Amino acid sequence: MKRYAIPFGIFAILLVFLGIGLRLKPQEVPSPFIGKPAPAFTLTRLEQADKTFSPQELRGKVWLLNVWASWCTSCRAEHPALVAFAKQVTVPIVGLNYMDAREDGSRWLDKLGNPYALSVFDSDGKVGTDYGVYGVPETFVIDRRGNIRLKLTGPVTPEIIKNTLLPLIRELDHA
Amino acid sequence: MIPELGNLALVLALCLAVLQATLPLAGSLNGNGRWLALARTAAVGQAVFVTLAFAILVHAFAVNDFSVAYVAANSNTALPLVYRITATWGGHEGSLLLWVQTLALWTVAVVAFSGQLPRATSARVLAVMGLVAIGFLAFTLFTSNPFDRSLPAPPDGRDLNPLLQDVGMIVHPPLLYMGYVGFSVAFAFAIAALIGGELDAAWARWARPWTLVAWTFLTLGIFLGSFWAYYELGWGGWWFWDAVENASFMPWLVGAALIHSLAVTEKRGAFRNWTVLLAILAFSLSLLGTFLVRSGVLTSVHAFASDPRRGLFILVFLAIVIGGSLALFAWRAPAVGLGGRFALFSRESLLLVNNVLLLVAAATVLLGTLYPLFLDAVGGGKISVGPPYFEAVFVPLMVPVLLLAAVGPFVAWKSGSARDVALRLRPAALFAAVSGAAAFLVAHLSPAVAVGLLLGAWTLGATLQLVVRHLRHAPRGTPLVARASRQGAAWWGMVVAHAGVGIFVVGVTLVKGTETADDVSLRVGGSARAGDYTFTFEALEKVRASNYVGARATFAVAHDGAPVATLHPEKRYYTVQQMPTTEAAIDRGFARDLYVALGEATRDGTWTVRIQHKPFMGWIWAGCLVIAAGGLLAAVDRRYRARRVGVSDAVRAAPEIAIQVPTTSRSA
Numbered sequence: 121m122k123r124y125a126i127p128f129g130i131f132a133i134l135l136v137f138l139g140i141g142l143r144l145k146p147q148e149v150p151s152p153f154i155g156k157p158a159p160a161f162t163l164t165r166l167e168q169a170d171k172t173f174s175p176q177e178l179r180g181k182v183w184l185l186n187v188w189a190s191w192c193t194s195c196r197a198e199h200p201a202l203v204a205f206a207k208q209v210t211v212p213i214v215g216l217n218y219m220d221a222r223e224d225g226s227r228w229l230d231k232l233g234n235p236y237a238l239s240v241f242d243s244d245g246k247v248g249t250d251y252g253v254y255g256v257p258e259t260f261v262i263d264r265r266g267n268i269r270l271k272l273t274g275p276v277t278p279e280i281i282k283n284t285l286l287p288l289i290r291e292l293d294h295a
Numbered sequence: 296m297i298p299e300l301g302n303l304a305l306v307l308a309l310c311l312a313v314l315q316a317t318l319p320l321a322g323s324l325n326g327n328g329r330w331l332a333l334a335r336t337a338a339v340g341q342a343v344f345v346t347l348a349f350a351i352l353v354h355a356f357a358v359n360d361f362s363v364a365y366v367a368a369n370s371n372t373a374l375p376l377v378y379r380i381t382a383t384w385g386g387h388e389g390s391l392l393l394w395v396q397t398l399a400l401w402t403v404a405v406v407a408f409s410g411q412l413p414r415a416t417s418a419r420v421l422a423v424m425g426l427v428a429i430g431f432l433a434f435t436l437f438t439s440n441p442f443d444r445s446l447p448a449p450p451d452g453r454d455l456n457p458l459l460q461d462v463g464m465i466v467h468p469p470l471l472y473m474g475y476v477g478f479s480v481a482f483a484f485a486i487a488a489l490i491g492g493e494l495d496a497a498w499a500r501w502a503r504p505w506t507l508v509a510w511t512f513l514t515l516g517i518f519l520g521s522f523w524a525y526y527e528l529g530w531g532g533w534w535f536w537d538a539v540e541n542a543s544f545m546p547w548l549v550g551a552a553l554i555h556s557l558a559v560t561e562k563r564g565a566f567r568n569w570t571v572l573l574a575i576l577a578f579s580l581s582l583l584g585t586f587l588v589r590s591g592v593l594t595s596v597h598a599f600a601s602d603p604r605r606g607l608f609i610l611v612f613l614a615i616v617i618g619g620s621l622a623l624f625a626w627r628a629p630a631v632g633l634g635g636r637f638a639l640f641s642r643e644s645l646l647l648v649n650n651v652l653l654l655v656a657a658a659t660v661l662l663g664t665l666y667p668l669f670l671d672a673v674g675g676g677k678i679s680v681g682p683p684y685f686e687a688v689f690v691p692l693m694v695p696v697l698l699l700a701a702v703g704p705f706v707a708w709k710s711g712s713a714r715d716v717a718l719r720l721r722p723a724a725l726f727a728a729v730s731g732a733a734a735f736l737v738a739h740l741s742p743a744v745a746v747g748l749l750l751g752a753w754t755l756g757a758t759l760q761l762v763v764r765h766l767r768h769a770p771r772g773t774p775l776v777a778r779a780s781r782q783g784a785a786w787w788g789m790v791v792a793h794a795g796v797g798i799f800v801v802g803v804t805l806v807k808g809t810e811t812a813d814d815v816s817l818r819v820g821g822s823a824r825a826g827d828y829t830f831t832f833e834a835l836e837k838v839r840a841s842n843y844v845g846a847r848a849t850f851a852v853a854h855d856g857a858p859v860a861t862l863h864p865e866k867r868y869y870t871v872q873q874m875p876t877t878e879a880a881i882d883r884g885f886a887r888d889l890y891v892a893l894g895e896a897t898r899d900g901t902w903t904v905r906i907q908h909k910p911f912m913g914w915i916w917a918g919c920l921v922i923a924a925g926g927l928l929a930a931v932d933r934r935y936r937a938r939r940v941g942v943s944d945a946v947r948a949a950p951e952i953a954i955q956v957p958t959t960s961r962s963a
Binding site: 124125127128131132134135137138139141142189191197218219220221244245248249253256273274275 | 568572575576579586606607610613614617618621622624625626628629665668669814816873874875895896897899901903
């Protein structure tokens with residue numbers, strides 16, 4: 121009798137975990153990068169070609185990486201929301217200027233407003249490839265330990281900001 | 296007005312399901328014949344109303360009734376009609392209704408084909424299926440009603456997710472669900488057997504074809520999902536060990552174990568408890584998969600928008616169904632008994648070993664799938680377990696499975712001679728060793744690839760030997776057809792499926808071991824190489840369809856300067872959902888696939904392009920199809936269509952074995 125009850129016992133334990141799982145926050149978007157450390161890189165800054173940036177510098181902070189380009193029309197659509205968002209939050213937004221020309225990128229920011237704490241210049245798209253970028257714009261949320269926590273594909277909208285980004289940032293900031 | 300009728304139909308179906316689940320079960324216990332007879336009527340009635348509800352939902356999509364919230368969320372006037380219809384199962388609510396609809400189809404099939412079953416047994420089987428239907432109908436009605444209105448109706452819908460606007464969407468979910476839900480029949484048979492305490496060869500004979508058909512559907516469903524991902528997700532990968540893929544793969548593994556276990560129970564009366572447990576587990580894992588997809592506890596490309604209330608509902612349902620059946624198992628299994636005895640080296644013991652290995656493999660997949668959840672639950676942070684874990688754990692488990700699967704059919708039931716089998720399998724062993732050595736020494740492939748090829752060759756070689764031996768082992772002058780038909784379709788199904796496994800293993804090994812991929816930046820006129828092939832970016836044009844705009848490229852592929860193929864990958868931007876998709880272009884061949892996918896473009900017209908050369912990719916698909924063909928062949932064995940068989944103990948079914956297994960003669 122006892123050994124026939126083993127499957128039941130295992131299932132009971134499983135059930136407890138599934139129950140706990142229900143109360144946890146589901147992660148947002150499927151990506152093999154979720155939960156993984158953000159790939160390291162060192163790139164020059166878009167507007168100051170003599171300075172570099174690497175994600176290491178933001179260790180201990182929650183920050184966003186937004187992939188954009190001046191040739192990308194969806195980025196233009198997302199831009200106002202991003203500018204408004206930058207005014208609401210204290211977390212730094214880093215722009216990854218993806219496969220663009222330096223002058224074009226700078227001109228774009230001058231004209232449309234600059235929501236970024238800084239932008240880095242990824243002229244050949246190598247860093248973008250490391251991040252698994254397959255459509256611009258994309259946005260990554262990176263936690264204090266340097267792990268990617270969320271990846272958004274496509275333009276950030278005011279709804280996404282309100283329902284997804286702000287709650288997540290608040291949660292990570294207090295974690 | 297029509298959607299309200301759909302709602303009503305679902306309510307009526309739920310009432311009938313309650314009837315179907317209760318009175319026949321009670322009747323089977325107290326001998327009330329009228330209550331027993333209700334099972335079939337209630338089951339058919341339930342199925343009719345579910346089908347009506349499903350048809351009404353399809354209709355709402357076809358006529359763009361955006362006052363139905365679910366339609367508005369998953370369709371759009373610009374969507375072509377065929378995708379509007381398939382959008383019916385494009386979201387959580389509708390796919391749940393598809394689940395219920397599939398269960399209704401299986402229920403009707405059981406009603407239609409259970410004539411030879413004792414009335415009490417068929418009533419119990421239908422009652423158990425009714426219980427499952429209650430759970431899912433209630434889930435649909437109370438948490439996820441697809442007929443909910445949103446008034447005033449929006450002028451247009453939010454469109455179907457672009458990734459789902461594909462032929463794959465038409466067939467992948469229905470086939471997969473036919474598999475998942477099909478295991479409910481084997482499950483219902485197992486529960487009925489536990490309740491009645493009758494578990495014999497006849498029982499296994501009834502349960503076998505149902506299990507085989509469900510497993511075949513599941514095989515096809517998984518295959519199509521993988522095939523679809525290969526060309527649609529744009530990466531050229533075909534299996535990602537994603538949580539939901541795993542959720543379909545686990546019941547497949549357990550189902551494979553169940554098929555083999557059922558064979559032993561039917562032929563030898565052995566493994567009875569084990570068979571019942573596997574039948575419960577196969578369906579439990581199907582339900583668990585449903586939970587994982589819809590509760591939002593795990594992330595996946597397949598996950599539906601989640602809602603904790605739904606998760607809780609399914610969790611309670613899981614607890615009742617799985618917990619209840621495992622408790623029933625713990626209580627009743629000791630009464631069922633173990634069945635026939637067998638020696639250490641016998642077909643039974645080899646099948647048992649493979650059964651255990653398959654179950655362990657399923658358990659490792661389960662562990663890998665739920666590990667992130669476990670860790671998160673105990674406060675260990677969020678992590679994701681990727682392909683490295685699964686490849687490191689799962690693949691080594693498959694090595695003994697493949698080695699033994701080839702040997703099994705050569706070993707006699709009850710007690711076999713290891714020496715005889717070893718001698719007989721010399722040709723297959725030689726073929727395998729030569730294949731492996733040639734791969735390593737001549738083709739200079741890696742040791743892992745050589746081992747993979749050795750295993751594939753071993754499986755194919757031994758299976759071929761089995762066929763040759765069978766065809767030769769007959770009196771001189773017997774025509775080929777007569778020689779072949781000395782074994783039933785079930786045996787041939789086994790042979791075909793094992794050959795399919797061999798083909799699949801060769802394909803996977805060569806793709807994994809020798810594929811080449813490159814991400815390059817190209818502008819029109821440029822070219823790049825993958826393997827021995829040159830891909831030239833010849834032209835680029837704009838395309839425009841009703842719900843997307845995009846770019847279509849032309850690539851010419853040449854091998855040693857000779858043109859091989861022209862490929863047209865596309866990059867699309869779906870305007871309603873504002874989502875880009877990549878439509879890869881693939882030239883398929885017997886020994887290689889050529890693959891081009893467009894990445895991003897820069898303003899100066901340079902595109903990132905992913906080009907790949909995948910040797911023997913087609914063998915993976917062919918292997919899956921051959922495995923499914925084997926499953927189907929085994930299911931149509933004439934033996935299962937026989938009229939009511941009076942044999943109720945395993946021993947009397949045994950004489951068949953003498954014919955099926957030409958003992959240990961060395962004539963072959």
